[in-house]
Amino acid sequence: MKRALVVILTLLFFVPISGEGAIRKCIICHQKPGIKKVLPSGAEVSVYVDRKLLRASSHRRLKCQDCHIDVTVIPHKGIKIGRVHCNRCHYQGAPKGIPQPDSIYKKYWDSVHGKKVKAGDPRAPWCQDCHGGHGVFSPNSPRSKVNKRNIPATCGRCHKKEYQEYRESVHGVALLKKGIMAVPACVDCHGKHNVYSPGKPYSSVNPQKVPETCTKCHADQALMRRFKVSLNPAKTYRESFHGIALEFGELKAANCSSCHGVHNIFAPSDPRSTVNKANLPKTCGKCHPGANENFAKGKIHLDVHSKSSGIVYYVAKFFIILTTGTMAVLFIHIFLDLYRKIKEKREVGE
């Protein structure tokens, strides 16, 4: 039924595409919200074009065929129409004013997305899947799909579970509901074009890289003061047993997200937080068998040189004084021995 509709509609506009009239002609069919094409598999894909969006976009002056180069005739039944390749225009040496993202292509083809595309995965994203097809805007524009505020939804088209979790999280609420731009969107942790699977050692979300990635913000004094978040964890983690073990390649050792969560990060005071006192036994129990409520009694990010650590601070101070004192007595002892020996030698000499 619908296939027939498409055929009829396209038959109505028999004229080969040419020159200025191109958009006007294509849009006659493609502006109808119900327009679809049927894939050989039988699946239907919308080929609707939002004319207003296209007219507002960065590509408003282009003709359809500038991108859709394989659409040579109307109707285009029976000819193979592929996806649009952005590098037809966006390449190094292209006329001035056209972004020339050759270094970005390199990163992209190296990324998990690019590799999947190369391997022929039809679900893997091309440029237009994230940047928008007809609605392509400069990333600074709030209408851009890759504008910071829109990134979670853009990634979330495929990564649905992660988007759902992120939206609720402390970072997600701040960005999406409160409009705070300083919090991380997906790309701030995962990378933009250089997105890698967490299993890759060079991925910014590889267990060993997580502390570095989190501390890009969480060790920033000005930023953390603004949100009243302590800087202490960033410092103490690296000195902790977990931190040292991770640094030496023990990937089992807890990194930031092992305890705080990945997309589902909340303030510790939030009962949904995995590091809320009530949830700590369960969180610690992921690695420490038999963890009970006693695991939540005590400071987690312990800084022995901070007075807020209570008794531990004084124990450390006591030992520093005692050890220094012992060393001092030892040196006095050695000094007195020498003094005595020299004196005795002199007496013998006389």
Added chain:
Amino acid sequence: MTEPLYVERFTLNERIQHLILLIAVVLLLVSGFALKYANTSWGRFFIELQGGFQARGTVHRIGAVLLLLVSVYHFFYILFTRRGHEQFLELIPRLKDWRDFKVSLSHTLGATQERPRFGRFNYRQKLQYWLVVGGVVSMEVTGLMLWFHNESIAVLSKGVLDFVYVFHSYEAMLVFTVIVIWHLYDMHLREHFPMDPVWLTGKISVERLEKEHPLEYERLFGGEDKK
């Protein structure tokens, strides 16, 4: 009457105890400080030297088992063998040790010509023994708690284990200062540079015994043949 040239100061059994203690302490200090100072280049060097982070932990635990074995053995040695028990009684601090210390100090400062006359163990040796006992026991107790941290946190809470962790770490430094530096200096470097062979041979010359432990000398050979 011919005097023997040497007397046995430490039996073979005691020397082996000392040697195992030495090996255990060296293993523990090297692997322990490598972790304590893991953020320094030499700390990293020692961790790699021991074969990485996991291996470092294994080395530390091997040292711990050795130390536990030798200390439990020592406990039974002083409790159930005649020789061990006698030695232990000699090590108990007495009022004389305090007086010896005062005399020794004024002698060193040149206030008196009088030298303290020591028995089998002088006050410094006794002090070192008891510091080792205290250090070993406290390090073993806290170390075992850290080894079985899942159980000890479950029973005692994270806050208590933090205290234990800090104690273990800082006490190690104190033990290092007292045992390694002070003991090495006092027993080996000071009078018998570079080292006093008694800890290996177990033998001490009668001449030295008379000079360093006159009271023991008198007990063994009688006080009358002083010249």
